[in-house]
Structure formats: C-alpha cells, structure tokens
Amino acid sequence: MIQSKSKLWILFLMLPVLSFSQNYQWQWAKQAGGQTGSNSAFFDYLYDESIRDIAVDNNNNTYYLASTWAQGQNLNGVPVTSYGLRDLLLFSTDCQGNIRWSRTIGGSGYNEFAWNIEVDNNGGLYIMGYFINQSNVGDPNAVPIHFDDTHTMPLITATDQNTVEAGNKTSHLLKFNTSDGKLAWSKPLQGDVTIALRQTVTQMMYMDSSKNIHAILGFKAGTHLNGLITVPASYTSSYQYYLVKFNYDNGNMTPATPLLLPITGDLSVGIADGKVNLMYDEGLNRYYLAGKRMYGDYTNVMANLSYNNIPFTKDAYLLAFNGATGTELWRKEFDTGITILDDEIHSIIKDTSSSDIYISGRYFAGTTAATFGEYTLPLPNYQEQVPFIMRLTADGVVKWAKIPDGITSFTG
Numbered sequence: 063m064i065q066s067k068s069k070l071w072i073l074f075l076m077l078p079v080l081s082f083s084q085n086y087q088w089q090w091a092k093q094a095g096g097q098t099g100s101n102s103a104f105f106d107y108l109y110d111e112s113i114r115d116i117a118v119d120n121n122n123n124t125y126y127l128a129s130t131w132a133q134g135q136n137l138n139g140v141p142v143t144s145y146g147l148r149d150l151l152l153f154s155t156d157c158q159g160n161i162r163w164s165r166t167i168g169g170s171g172y173n174e175f176a177w178n179i180e181v182d183n184n185g186g187l188y189i190m191g192y193f194i195n196q197s198n199v200g201d202p203n204a205v206p207i208h209f210d211d212t213h214t215m216p217l218i219t220a221t222d223q224n225t226v227e228a229g230n231k232t233s234h235l236l237k238f239n240t241s242d243g244k245l246a247w248s249k250p251l252q253g254d255v256t257i258a259l260r261q262t263v264t265q266m267m268y269m270d271s272s273k274n275i276h277a278i279l280g281f282k283a284g285t286h287l288n289g290l291i292t293v294p295a296s297y298t299s300s301y302q303y304y305l306v307k308f309n310y311d312n313g314n315m316t317p318a319t320p321l322l323l324p325i326t327g328d329l330s331v332g333i334a335d336g337k338v339n340l341m342y343d344e345g346l347n348r349y350y351l352a353g354k355r356m357y358g359d360y361t362n363v364m365a366n367l368s369y370n371n372i373p374f375t376k377d378a379y380l381l382a383f384n385g386a387t388g389t390e391l392w393r394k395e396f397d398t399g400i401t402i403l404d405d406e407i408h409s410i411i412k413d414t415s416s417s418d419i420y421i422s423g424r425y426f427a428g429t430t431a432a433t434f435g436e437y438t439l440p441l442p443n444y445q446e447q448v449p450f451i452m453r454l455t456a457d458g459v460v461k462w463a464k465i466p467d468g469i470t471s472f473t474g
Contacts (some may be wrong), residue, residue: 324446397433405424
C-alpha cells in the first residue's frame with residue numbers, strides 16, 4: 063500500500079529589501095498535491111511530490127513544474143485532473159499569487175519524467191521529457207499519456223518487443239502557450255522504435271539568450287532527430303550520446319547538426335531524479351555538465367561513466383568541454399573518502415558579469431576534509447552530509463566555497 067504523505071507546499075517570500083536581520087513576512091502561499099505518496103521513509107527526489115523547476119517571464123508571471131500523486135489531487139484546494147498514480151503538474155501564477163491556469167501531464171502508471179522548464183518571453187514554455195507509454199489497446203482501463211487536456215500519445219497495439227509503433231517513442235520536446243497552458247506542439251525526438259529500443263536519455267536542457275535550446279541526448283539503435291542521427295545497430299543495451307542545439311526559429315525549435323560526444327556509460331542514473339544539469343557559456347562556446355553516478359541516494363552502487371575513455375571514479379562530477387569539438391577542457395570530482403552516502407551537485411549557473419560559475423549541492427563530511435579536485439572543502443564539527451555553494455573560474459579554479467555555519471551538531 064502506498065503511504066500517505068504530506069502535500070506539496072509552495073511558499074514564497076516577497077520582501078522589498080532582503081536582510082537577514084529582518085522579520086520575514088510571507089506575502090502569499092499555495093499548496094498542491096494528492097493524498098497518496100511514495101513508501102520511502104525519507105524524501106525521495108524521484109517519487110515524492112515536489113516542485114521540480116520554476117521559471118519567471120518578463121511579465122512577472124511564474125511557471126511551475128511539479129510532481130503530484132493521485133487521490134484528491136488539487137491545486138490550492140481546487141481539484142485538478144489526475145491520470146495515473148503520479149502525474150506532472152504544470153501551472154502558472156501571476157506576481158500576486160493568483161493561479162492563472164494548470165495542466166496535468168500523465169497517463170497510466172507513473173512514468174512521466176521531466177525536470178526543467180524554459181520560457182522564451184514570446185508566449186512559449188518548453189519541456190523536454192521522457193515519457194514511457196504503458197497504455198495498450200487491449201486494456202479497457204488504459205489511460206494514454208496526456209500532454210494536455212486533449213493531446214495524447216497513441217495507444218500501443220502490439221504485444222511483442224519488436225513491432226515499430228508511434229506510441230513507443232519516449233523522448234519528446236513540448237511547447238506550451240504561456241497564456242493558457244495549452245500544448246502548442248509536441249516533437250518526438252526519436253525515429254521508428256520498438257519497445258525493446260525505446261529507452262532514451264532525455265530531460266536535461268538549457269536555453270541561451272537567443273532562446274536556443276541546448277541538450278545532451280542519448281539514443282539506442284536507429285535513426286532519430288528527423289534523420290540527423292543514425293545510431294549503429296550494435297547499440298541495443300547502451301546509448302550513443304549527442305550534443306544537440308535546437309535553433310529558436312520563431313519558436314519552432316529546429317535541430318542543428320548534432321555533435322557526437324565521447325560519452326560512454328550511463329548518464330540516465332542522475333538524470334532520472336533531476337541531478338544532472340547542462341549549462342552553456344555563450345561567450346566561451348563552452349559547456350558544463352554536472353551530475354552524479356550513484357543509483358538512488360544511499361546505495362553504494364555507481365553507474366559506469368566515461369568521457370573520452372577516461373572514467374569518472376567518484377559520485378559527483380563537473381565536466382567542462384568545448385562546444386565546437388566536444389574536447390574535454392577539465393573535470394572535477396568530489397572525494398569524501400566514503401561511497402555509501404551520495405554527493406550531489408544540484409545546480410549550476412553562470413555569473414552575470416564574468417565567466418565564473420556557481421555550483422551548489424551537498425557532500426559528505428567525515429573525520430577528514432573532503433576535496434573537490436585540488437580544493438579542500440570546509441570541514442564542519444559534525445559528520446553528515448553538508449550543503450554547499452561554490453564559485454569557480456571558467457578554468458575550474460575554486461575561488462571560494464561556503465557551508466552553513468549555524469549548525470554545531472547533527473542529531474539526525
């Protein structure tokens with residue numbers, strides 16, 4: 063039986079001046095969610111209700127991508143559509159917290175995965191997602207995956223693993239209208255695929271200042287991306303990875319010639335729960351890939367992952383590579399001296415006035431100080447996972463790293 067969990071809460075702090083000495087006043091708050099949840103005793107990134115991403119447009123409207131469970135699914139007390147055990151909920155508020163619209167993305171089961179949204183300030187909102195269709199025409203209770211109220215993926219008719227069907231495609235780029243949340247278009251990124259070869263590595267994307275979308279995509283054997291990619295027939299249990307730029311083209315997002323990347327292994331482990339991020343520095347034509355290799359949070363099992371045949375050996379990593387050639391420029395990994403507890407880079411952003419970058423996440427602090435490349439991280443007076451924020455130069459030199467200094471002990 064799936065355990066009942068607290069609803070997803072959305073809280074906003076609206077202040078004219080930010081100051082740590084102030085008494086903060088909430089201007090408004092909203093809640094959303096269902097009455098069921100995962101059976102995990104702790105918060106589970108992949109399965110629990112959460113806000114997965116937030117975007118704000120130039121009219122100060124805010125857009126949210128969330129995951130919600132079934133039974134009594136609602137947004138601030140107003141019922142919303144529920145398609146399966148767990149759905150994605152896309153909704154928008156104005157700057158006063160008034161809900162503008164909501165759309166449910168989902169179908170039978172709980173196999174809709176997306177972690178990022180981008181807005182183009184020209185009426186478009188974009189999601190790159192991984193959607194596993196579990197709806198077969200022979201099942202009277204099957205609910206096809208809905209991208210909005212009226213647009214669905216085709217039902218699957220075959221019962222074998224080797225029949226090509228449109229409903230087998232799992233990798234999609236979606237555009238929604240920011241005015242009402244309706245689907246403007248959906249683009250499947252795969253070609254003809256069977257159930258046996260339908261898995262992809264999707265979800266991570268980055269929008270640059272010209273509104274182009276950049277992504278790393280992994281495909282199995284077949285021809286994909288409207289014929290721009292052909293993956294050899296030998297790739298039946300592994301992925302071939304490409305850097306893909308989707309040119310804005312007045313909101314149509316036209317893919318340019320992809321760049322084959324020297325990635326081998328499994329990127330999907332960190333992508334599944336939103337812990338792999340891609341960032342692009344337009345001035346340097348440089349990409350940064352930040353992620354993790356551990357299956358789950360406390361498993362001590364790492365996915366094999368290499369770049370240019372050089373394996374990553376730790377859990378959390380940061381890689382910089384040239385945007386024109388894919389050549390590795392540098393890499394850093396966290397070394398905490400222990401592997402059973404995960405280290406994570408949750409986000410990466412570029413400084414607005416320089417080529418410096420900021421990363422944030424958590425690392426395990428034991429009896430000896432952890433390192434990130436050549437940099438020694440702060441060692442608190444307790445042994446546990448520590449949240450951090452770090453600033454680096456474009457060459458990977460750490461300028462500083464900060465951890466919370468108000469915690470004097472850890473009690474569980």
